[in-house]
Amino acid sequence: MNVQDDLIAVDEILARAAAVQKAYETNATQDRYDRAAQAAAWAIMEPTRNKTLAELAVKTTGLGNVPDKIIKNHRKTLGLMRDIADAKTCGVVSDDPTTGITEIARPVGVVGAVVPSTNPAATPANNIINALKGGNSIVVAPSPKGVASCELLLEYIHAEFDKLGLSRDLVQMIPAPGSKAKTQRMMEGVNRVICTGSQNNVERAQTCGTPAVAVGAGNVTVIVDETADLKAAAEKITASKTFDNATSCSSENEVIVVDAVYDAFVAEMAKAGGALVQDEARIIAKLWPDGHLNREVIAQDADKMLHALGFADEVPADTKFLAVETTGIGPEHPLSGEKLSRVLALYRAKDFDDATNIATEILSHMGAGHSIGLHSTDDSRAIALGQSIPTCRVIVNQAHCFATGGAFNNGMPFSLSMGCGSWGGNAIDDNLNWKHFIQTTKVIREIPPVEPAVEDIFADYWAAAGK
Numbered sequence: 001m002n003v004q005d006d007l008i009a010v011d012e013i014l015a016r017a018a019a020v021q022k023a024y025e026t027n028a029t030q031d032r033y034d035r036a037a038q039a040a041a042w043a044i045m046e047p048t049r050n051k052t053l054a055e056l057a058v059k060t061t062g063l064g065n066v067p068d069k070i071i072k073n074h075r076k077t078l079g080l081m082r083d084i085a086d087a088k089t090c091g092v093v094s095d096d097p098t099t100g101i102t103e104i105a106r107p108v109g110v111v112g113a114v115v116p117s118t119n120p121a122a123t124p125a126n127n128i129i130n131a132l133k134g135g136n137s138i139v140v141a142p143s144p145k146g147v148a149s150c151e152l153l154l155e156y157i158h159a160e161f162d163k164l165g166l167s168r169d170l171v172q173m174i175p176a177p178g179s180k181a182k183t184q185r186m187m188e189g190v191n192r193v194i195c196t197g198s199q200n201n202v203e204r205a206q207t208c209g210t211p212a213v214a215v216g217a218g219n220v221t222v223i224v225d226e227t228a229d230l231k232a233a234a235e236k237i238t239a240s241k242t243f244d245n246a247t248s249c250s251s252e253n254e255v256i257v258v259d260a261v262y263d264a265f266v267a268e269m270a271k272a273g274g275a276l277v278q279d280e281a282r283i284i285a286k287l288w289p290d291g292h293l294n295r296e297v298i299a300q301d302a303d304k305m306l307h308a309l310g311f312a313d314e315v316p317a318d319t320k321f322l323a324v325e326t327t328g329i330g331p332e333h334p335l336s337g338e339k340l341s342r343v344l345a346l347y348r349a350k351d352f353d354d355a356t357n358i359a360t361e362i363l364s365h366m367g368a369g370h371s372i373g374l375h376s377t378d379d380s381r382a383i384a385l386g387q388s389i390p391t392c393r394v395i396v397n398q399a400h401c402f403a404t405g406g407a408f409n410n411g412m413p414f415s416l417s418m419g420c421g422s423w424g425g426n427a428i429d430d431n432l433n434w435k436h437f438i439q440t441t442k443v444i445r446e447i448p449p450v451e452p453a454v455e456d457i458f459a460d461y462w463a464a465a466g467k
Contacts, residue, residue: 007185013139013172014189017110020169021137025107028135030090036132036170039160041081044073044125049156053121056152061117061145063299068244069122076122079406079414080129084434089134093440100445105438107135109191114183114205116197118247118299118340120146121153123416126432127194128157128171134437139190140173141183143197147176184208194432196417206425213436215417216424218249219338219367220400223355223385225376226260232397233375234268237344240399242273242320245299246341249418250371250404253338254362255323256347256355266323266346273320274344277311280335283324286310287343288334297341305342329361337366352381356388363390369420369429373400390423392430406431 024032044050054069094103113127124140131138142150150173158168174182187193187205193212195205202214224233241252257265266276277283286309287294296308302320306312311322321342329336335345349355359372371393374382379396386394395403398410406414412431419428428436458467 003181006179006182009175010182010185011189013174014110014186016169017137017139017172017190020167021107021110021135023167024137024170025135028090030088033090033133033135035164036161036166037084037129038081039164039166040125040128040132040157040171041077043156043160044121044153045077046156050074053149053152053156057120057146057149060148061120062295063118063145064244064247065301069119072119072244073122073125075408076405076414076416077125077129079408080126082408083406083413084130084133087133087434089434089438098447100447102443102445104441104443105134106441108437108439109136110189111136111138111437112141112186112190112193112210113138114141114187114193114195114197114201115143115146115150117143117145118249119416120149123196124150124153126414126416130432130434130437132170133434136191136437137170138172139186140171141186142173142178144178147178151176180204187212192437194417194436196432202425213419213428213432214426215428215432216369216420216426217338217367218251218370218418219254219363219365220250220252220371220373220404221254221256221359221362221367222252222373222375222400223349223352223359224255224257224261224265225352225355225374225378225381226258227377228261228265228375229377229397230261230265230268231271234265234272234274236375236397236399238269238272238274238320240401241344242302242342243399243401245301245305246321246339247299248401248405249338250401251340252344252373252400253367254336254345254347254359256349256358258349258351258355260351262348269323270316273318274323275311275315275319275321276346277315277322277324280324280326283309283322283343284334287339287341293340297343299340300342302342309343329358330365336362356385359385360389363423367424369422369424369426370418371395371400371404373398392419392421392423404431 050073054066089105093105111131115123187208193205193210195214205212205214323344323346326335368390372391373395382396406412413433415431417432420426421429
């Protein structure tokens with residue numbers, strides 16, 4: 001097929017998606033929306049299919065590992081289903097006699113979802129479930145490496161749809177091979193774009209002319225202060241840093257430790273599997289051999305990562321990740337950015353204020369708006385970070401990649417896409433969730449007037465500044 005034929009094929013998919021969405025909305029009930037969402041969720045959570053999707057994802061993308069992807073597919077989807085179980089997304093959702101306003105939930109229409117290769121099943125499933133819950137149809141544009149996983153996921157979803165008599169056209173994908181032209185055509189032809197992935201994709205989504213919900217870059221920075229439980233902090237950082245071989249945008253990339261507990265933390269980190277490396281230049285040369293991240297290191301198991309970096313015989317046999325001492329921050333210091341690997345940059349701060357300044361500089365370089373972690377028993381410091389750091393999330397005493405996108409032991413919505421606010425160039429500062437897949441119509445009625453006297457508004461001002 002030539003480019004024009006490719007675009008015609010996309011247009012045909014969008015036309016079918018629009019037609020079936022109208023029918024889905026016309027015959028809408030909350031139960032119907034809920035059943036469709038449950039069908040998509042079970043398609044990825046059913047254990048045999050989950051395992052098959054995880055194995056295919058690792059085989060075709062070369063990123064992450066099978067056991068962790070199985071966990072991610074299961075827990076992210078289960079958590080999402082918990083979050084949306086009681087959400088009202090159909091019909092009248094609120095009726096306030098005081099304001100005279102009745103609010104009615106409505107779908108946005110056809111959703112176009114651009115999804116990354118790091119989570120080629122979990123992320124599209126998350127988007128699909130949210131879209132169906134809100135009465136939408138959805139067209140997914142996977143990254144080239146994620147095509148096979150997305151195709152299989154849709155096959156499973158369509159099999160579940162067949163049980164319910166739902167149209168397969170509710171969930172479609174851009175046909176392989178993927179291309180920027182086809183993705184662009186999709187983005188321009190849908191009613192809302194959801195984009196998770198590279199900043200190039202995010203920029204294209206936000207300039208395509210269609211309302212877009214996109215998310216920012218990760219570069220998670222974590223502070224460990226002198227009040228922290230160092231053993232717990234080291235174990236949580238290790239668990240998070242190594243999960244799915246650091247494919248998550250919420251995986252720790254930099255840890256800043258205050259001087260008073262630096263050596264003690266390094267000792268606990270070593271017990272947890274983090275080997276200290278002081279030869280920064282050697283790591284940089286191996287991790288960025290041609291100015292780009294080394295594919296033999298990105299999202300690889302520990303043994304492969306250590307071999308590719310040339311450290312296999314220089315660290316303990318049970319090493320799970322490398323912590324590289326550094327001080328540099330900015331474009332000339334790549335360790336201060338996202339590494340998508342079991343490599344962590346380790347900074348030493350004089351005290352908490354110095355750690356805050358270092359973290360601010362790192363996030364200003366990369367990852368602004370996404371999140372920061374704090375291991376501390378002083379909650380006032382978490383509030384202080386929330387008031388000063390350019391971030392939408394302060395994750396306190398938790399394994400970061402498990403907590404940021406929602407967990408069963410915190411109150412954040414389960415998601416694989418984190419909005420980064422104005423700091424990250426995003427329209428949202430929340431975890432992407434079902435609310436971003438609906439819109440509302442308001443019925444406005446007349447009520448008794450609520451009009452204050454001018455004096456009621458300005459009395460305090462006049463007293464302070466004069467009339």
